[in-house]
Amino acid sequence: MDNRQEVREFLVSRRAKISPDRAGLPAGGNRRVPGLRRSEVAMLADVSVEYYAKLERGNLAGVSPAVLDAVARALQLDDAERAHLLALARAADGTSAILRRRPKVKQWSPRGSLQQVLDAVTEGPAFVRNGRMDLLAANRLARAFYSEVYASSQQPPNIARFQFLDPASRRFYPDWEFFADVCVEILHTEAGRNPHDKGLHDLVGELSTRSDEFRRRWSAHNVRHHGTGSKTFHHPVVGTLTLAYEGLELAAEPGLTLTIYTAEPGSPSEEALRLLASWAATQEASTVDRAERNHSSVRDDVVQDASSSRRSAEGEPGSAV
Secondary structure, eight states: OOHHHHHHHHHHHHHHHOOHHHHTOOOOSOOSSSSOOHHHHHHHHTSOHHHHHHHHTTOOTTOOHHHHHHHHHHTTOOHHHHHHHHHHHHHHHTOHHHHTOOOOOSSOOOOHHHHHHHHHOOSSOEEEEETTOBEEEEOHHHHHHTHHHHTOSSSSOBHHHHHHHOTTHHHHOTTHHHHHHHHHHHHHHHHHHOTTOHHHHHHHHHHHHHOHHHHHHHTTTOOOOOOEEEEEEEETTTEEEEEEEEEEEOTTSTTEEEEEEEOOTTSHHHHHHHHHHHHHHHHHHHHHHHHHHHHHHHHHHHHHHHHHHHHHHHOOTTOOO
């Protein structure tokens, strides 16, 4: 990602959201742009207009934490937006790579103990994702819950691709607009924390090219902390589920989040999760059965071929030798 462009567009978009009334300033005549003027933000942040203009051109390198806090207050940034601004500043200083350095591996796989933790959750979907919205590990219920995401030919399964490129997402997410907003806000947050992630850059490029809905949301530069709440889904097998969720960042795996969905005890959604668990077990048993039949068929073919070869080598009974 281009850090200077991201800084510039983020600050301009936040400034446009703050009206003079909201900032406690007089409206004062005709305004050519929505929101505050640069001079008004500079005054509120107690910096010169020239200095703030430099920041808004995308130059955050070397800016002190005190100035960043002052700008965040002037623009009335929420916690997620403030964290995003600080992440952009770290990237401008070249420190984000140090803060978020990760081992480079071709394909991440969960430690045995982590998969055991996921599998121990039996009453709700539990999964691990990264900031690109890749599904990296899951328990049985999560694989059944996201069965349409896992059906994609692209690996690893990706929630953002499903959201914007698969028509089935319109059914799975009853409030599609809300889920689309959240998805892009998570990706934008990750772009600020990890601006040199090639996989994220490629994903954003793909979605921007193929989805007008994504491109419009990406240009808004909204960010979000996605930690806890409640969501409603419509699963193709068990129907509507309203689930609470908790997202926990994994201390041992920087950049990865463990998410667990649960239903209210005694609710229709709890019963739907039980039905989903039964369906998942049936699907898994069917898959194992097919695999065993295929293995048995291959084994029989090998035995038959070996037997035929031996008879040919020895000569059939009663044949001339």
